[in-house]
Amino acid sequence: EKIVYDGFRFHSIVSVSPSLRERTIIFNSLSKTYAMTGWRIGYALGPAAVISAAAKIQSQSTSNPTSFAQVAAIEALAGPQDEVQQMVGEFQKRRDLIVKRLKGMPGISCFNPQGAFYVFPNVGSLLGKKAGEFKLASAGDFAEYLLQESRVLAVPGEDFGST
Structure with a gap:
């Protein structure tokens, strides 16, 4: 969503059609945008019930990101974007x-x-x-x-x- 060129702007489906909010799941990774390749950290946005179910599956099928990667992810998302x-x-x-x-x-x-x-x-x-x-x-x-x-x-x- 941030790696775009020539004045192109990314728009999620929810920003275009807010009525789809309860039927939309957005997955994103910090790997490319924040040069955190290999850290295996990202996020999912969507209806609470779907995210809760996905979290249960994810917690049993993959390992969890390290604590330093979690702290770095928060800083990357909340910090300056220059x-x-x-x-x-x-x-x-x-x-x-x-x-x-x-x-x-x-x-x-x-x-x-x-x-x-x-x-x-x-x-x-x-x-x-x-x-x-x-x-x-x-x-x-x-x-x-x-x-x-x-x-x-x-x-x-x-x-x-x-x-």
């Missing part, structure tokens, strides 16, 4: 650079994301072709080619349900 804005500015610079570079590569197109810190380039026009000894039959083949030839790690779209 560091977040600085990180978002840096992420936007990186996004702009990678999208520009990808769009300059023959056979690759890339949507300019309005949020997040990753991109999802389209390599579909390269599939069915050869690159050196590599036959590019899938995005997975393309990712393997990048790794072997350029030492660039990419996660193929198939891992996210794309074909």
Whole structure:
């Protein structure tokens, strides 16, 4: 909700339609926004009965966050947000650079994301072709080619349900 670019603003479904409040559950993590990756801390908002039931399940299926992570989460959420804005500015610079570079590569197109810190380039026009000894039959083949030839790690779209 905070890692957005180009003047885009995040709006939860409840802010758009308050009548959905009792039918909405919001899950969020502090991992990316507050650089707390690996701390495994986040929150859920929703109707009290649903959150209570979810808490019972969660308490039996995962371990609890450490006390220092809980204190840090409170400080992150309640404290000044200027560091977040600085990180978002840096992420936007990186996004702009990678999208520009990808769009300059023959056979690759890339949507300019309005949020997040990753991109999802389209390599579909390269599939069915050869690159050196590599036959590019899938995005997975393309990712393997990048790794072997350029030492660039990419996660193929198939891992996210794309074909």
